[in-house]
Amino acid sequence: MKNVLNLRPQLNHMIILNGSKSQSLGEKIAMDLGLKFENVSTRIFPDGETYIRIEADVKARDAVIVQTMFPNQNDSLIEFLLIAGTLKDMGVDKIIAVVPYLAYSRQDRRFQIGESLSIKTVTELMKSVGVEELVTIDTHYQHVEPGRFHLFNIPCTNLSAGRLLLDHIQEKINDGFMTIGPDLGSSEMVKYATGEERVLKKEKKCPICGKPAQECKCRITKKKYEITEVESELDFSGKNVVILDDIIASGGTMIKAVKKVKSEGANKVIATATHGLFMKDSLIRLKEITDYLVVTDTISTPVSNVSVAPLIVETLKNI
Ligand code: R5P
Numbered sequence: 001m002k003n004v005l006n007l008r009p010q011l012n013h014m015i016i017l018n019g020s021k022s023q024s025l026g027e028k029i030a031m032d033l034g035l036k037f038e039n040v041s042t043r044i045f046p047d048g049e050t051y052i053r054i055e056a057d058v059k060a061r062d063a064v065i066v067q068t069m070f071p072n073q074n075d076s077l078i079e080f081l082l083i084a085g086t087l088k089d090m091g092v093d094k095i096i097a098v099v100p101y102l103a104y105s106r107q108d109r110r111f112q113i114g115e116s117l118s119i120k121t122v123t124e125l126m127k128s129v130g131v132e133e134l135v136t137i138d139t140h141y142q143h144v145e146p147g148r149f150h151l152f153n154i155p156c157t158n159l160s161a162g163r164l165l166l167d168h169i170q171e172k173i174n175d176g177f178m179t180i181g182p183d184l185g186s187s188e189m190v191k192y193a194t195g196e197e198r199v200l201k202k203e204k205k206c207p208i209c210g211k212p213a214q215e216c217k218c219r220i221t222k223k224k225y226e227i228t229e230v231e232s233e234l235d236f237s238g239k240n241v242v243i244l245d246d247i248i249a250s251g252g253t254m255i256k257a258v259k260k261v262k263s264e265g266a267n268k269v270i271a272t273a274t275h276g277l278f279m280k281d282s283l284i285r286l287k288e289i290t291d292y293l294v295v296t297d298t299i300s301t302p303v304s305n306v307s308v309a310p311l312i313v314e315t316l317k318n319i
Helices: 023-033 073-089 118-128 162-173 184-194 252-263 282-289 309-317
Strands: 014-018 037-039 041-044 050-053 062-066 094-098 131-137 147-151 154-159 178-180 202-205 226-229 241-248 269-276 292-296 304-306
Touching (some): 014 023, 023 037, 023 309, 073 094, 073 118, 118 154, 162 241, 162 292, 178 184, 252 269
Parallel strands (some): 014 037, 014 062, 062 094, 178 241, 292 304
Antiparallel strands (some): 147 154, 202 226
């Protein structure tokens, strides 16, 4: 995978600025690079508006903003835009956005007429405040492979944390395991981390004609298809199984996969993902039904035991 950012070669020309959502990750990145980091002062006015202030001397520097976009995606995004816009006004040379969890990347197409292509608008906003490079991790955007691509008009590096998570699990359980994805959406990530595309498959059937979605000619929206598990040809009995995904949001996908693998006789079941959103009680439920649960620090959670800092540092170094 190419990690090459289009940056000027002097690392010491860089300054790391941490938004309020990624202070400890930003600090790790700066320390590993041997650079000074600056926390941006932020607060919320009583009426809900965001205030930011940058006290560092940033003129003619390459500014790296580290700001993940969860929780409170909208506030995190506005804070990010205010920071970038201010840096631009203060005369930085270049703005590089490190956004470990890129909010709105799940709305990456118009699933129905009239919907917003949210990630496009978010990217355009970033461009308008001077962002020239974006670094993110396992973005959900069209399940793009790890590597360089253009997210609309911003050059973007999409990193993958799968290998880091599996190495951590290997150390933790000190035993062999097989890795699978909980659904088709995770296949790129699983393939990139393991070289094999092992996922639990589901079938979408039309409730009117009973045919699989790809053969159905009835005019119904994709959300109305009945989704059923397809009998898996994988043999889990007596094996340690790691279920790897990009996101645990409501937890529904992961919980179902854990239950299925267990019911088919797996020994230890480990659930892991890059981004742990853990909505409602999904963190507690997953802890109860797994032997180990781990996510990265793209979002700070009680089980964020793997840091993505080394991935980001290598990317920023390889200039
Ligand atoms: C789907 O394609 C993704 O890879 C995740 O499996 C999904 O977004 C997880 O969402 P939830 O936790 O709400 O089931």
